[in-house]
Amino acid sequence: MNFTVSPDHAQSCEKVALRICEIVRQKPNAKLGLATGSTPEPVYRRLAQLCKEGAVDFSHVRTVNLDEYWGLAPTHPQSYRYYMDQNLFNHINIDKANTYVADGLADPDRAAAALDEAVFAGGAPDFQLLGIGGNGHIAFNEAGERLSADSHVVALTQSTIDANARFFENAGQVPRKAITMGMKGILAAAEVWLLASGAAKQNAVRGLVEDGAVTTQNPATFLKLHQNAHILIDEALAKLVGLQGG
Ligand code: GLP
Secondary structure, rough: EEEEOOOOHHHHHHHHHHHHHHHHHHOOOOOEEEEEOOOHHHHHHHHHHHHHHHOOOOOOOEEEEEEEEOOOOOOOOOHHHHHHHHOOHHOOOOHHHHHHHHHHOOHHHHHHHHHHHHHHHHOOEEEEEEEEOOOOOOOEEOOOOOOOOOOOOEEHHHHHHHHHHHOOHHHHOOEEEEEEEEEEHHOOOOEEEEEEOOOHHHHHHHHHHHOOOOOOOOOHHHHHHOOOOEEEEEEHHHHHOOOOOO
């Protein structure tokens, strides 16, 4: 795993945005695996800006998102489809027909199977962007006794529901289930870039730094098995997990 410590989160995001541009310039029809949450928002803002400046052309790019809440319509302001449209797709020259976010209203098992199809059709993603949950979840692969290789329907843990309650009026409105890419889809990407910032992520990130252990209790540790995984954190978080800046 490659660790990069930046002075602040904005600079971590800048590095990721520039890497995405580089990939798209080299391969105009690249397939990008994308993530939601507050962590990657600055990446999307920067990509929108770079696209506007003509520095990158998304017209042939394909995207597939990690996950979607089950039961939310694409028009629901907290759905991940809505998030992607608002934060990125509406601001770049991508063809929305080439963007895939699981259907939160479809039969969940079918939606999961369709997500895996989108992940692997025409080859696995060239790039995968990730955030991380406080319990180490990536996408919605929750910490627990076992992880699923395939995309699947997942019951969210209470800690995830509580963490995401800030986006809803109250925790009671957070969907209890989600459709998520499985570990196989995430690890199949040619390169994986995980962004983390904030003290709430310190336990999860410490598990990445400490040793070579891989555990289902911290799903992000499976990235240790990937040959081209990048972890980008800011100095404040690096200090908390005992990693030197640089
Ligand atoms: C959700 C998403 C994850 C994301 C995580 C962290 O649970 N499914 O993909 O990484 O939240 O979100 P945030 O970046 O808002 O802390």
